[in-house]
Amino acid sequence: MRTELDSDRDYSQQIARTIRDAILDGQLPADGRLPSESDLAAQFNVSRPTVREALKRLAAQNLIRTQRGASGGAFVNRLGFDEAQEHLVTTATLLLSMNRVDFETACESRFALERACLPLACARRAPAHLAALRAEIARQGTEGLSDEDFCASDVAFHRALVDAAANPVLSWHLAGAVEAMQPLMNMITFTARSRARIITLHQTLADAVAAQDAQAASTAMDALAAYTLELGGQIRARRARPAREGTSAG
Amino acid sequence: MRTELDSDRDYSQQIARTIRDAILDGQLPADGRLPSESDLAAQFNVSRPTVREALKRLAAQNLIRTQRGASGGAFVNRLGFDEAQEHLVTTATLLLSMNRVDFETACESRFALERACLPLACARRAPAHLAALRAEIARQGTEGLSDEDFCASDVAFHRALVDAAANPVLSWHLAGAVEAMQPLMNMITFTARSRARIITLHQTLADAVAAQDAQAASTAMDALAAYTLELGGQIRARRARPAREGTSAG
């Protein structure tokens, strides 16, 4: 079988698109094996390095995985939530950093989405979720915790909160939104006072979810959003001053 | 400069990760030019084809673009919202299709996220947004509109609704959620009665946003979500019967 390609175009890109579409259409089932590189090269009438470049494109999108050895080859990946999440986070992080999205916008988006999960989380939270929430709150109160670890625990708290909604698609979306904000959140240096306040808000939030009180949870979330914005505004103000002193316009 | 790589590992993958991280860290600015393939090959102490495979991985993620000719090379892409959205939709579509996510879960996720936009949309909606909403509603009432076009208009309506929140990050997330559901929505055959009901609900929603009544908008959204779920349940029931007749258990 010879598959025709447009000449004067990027072969490897065309091949990658062809195979990708075949996967999306379901012509190649998950865990199915693609023809060997040599066979593909013969089919598309190109050299093996060109086929390999196409396969690497697909591998970068987590669409296939490759395995060496006899009975090796390229296999269609069953895209799991974990890999998809990694992808989402990468894209979201890049989007935020390369488009100079301001802290306020990213923050607003993140908390708006998270607030959407609260009613479901209140309705469905299981003991395991509540335990996870409490565990992270306890960790956040640890003496001598670095800012980085505090942020990580914060992320874990919010992910547990979202997971309580028991909707994997929702969790996927939110995980992307929350994790993509990590670089922005890491700029904040958490003083003892701000930590205490955040922990209190987390506690209120956890209590509301435990009590299945969506209204109270939403209120607590609003307060947390407002306080996060306030902290963000502080660092921005602190950054604006040295910049004006240190650099000359031009 | 020689950059060390782990041996007994996939070189092209390591190189891709290294460059990707450099881009994410901002060491390589947007529209900045990477060293030539030969230079990169020398730096990483590998051959040019290996470097090329790494670059193709990055190109597949829209992180770089390549250009031939003198003063050509690989350039860091400024990842715009459009490209990022395309990426998000691809990933989300694949996620839904490959993990057999049921209609209820996807639907719940989508409407929960969309509901989160309503307060902001009510607060900030501009005349242009309202006009877009009304235009789509008018289109949905067109005689002889195909199911596909009706779906497309539905997507456009909801995107306009989200855009009214005037938060690009939020719009990005929602566009992914809404568009990824298209394949599932396209299964529904919209009868005249169901169309009329949906249009009424859209009208209620648009009116509430126009009146900046977030409470009413949320109620309308709930009704729309419930009705969409009902329609989805109908097609599932309709599908279950022929399946039982046509296939033998095996």
Place this chain on the structure above:
DNA sequence: GACCGATAATTGTCTGACAATTGAAAACGA
């Protein structure tokens, strides 16, 4: 029957080369 080595298939990588493209410098003419 269990264990072990040869074998074949397949991906990963290297070397060297040529084609295609494109910007820039050099040559040329007015």
Place this chain on the structure above:
DNA sequence: TCGTTTTCAATTGTCAGACAATTATCGGTC
């Protein structure tokens, strides 16, 4: 001197053939 054309050099895209690394499978041996 200015503008046009030609040439050139840098860079990516592709090819061909080869070898190394890995791994399942098939035989052989104990």
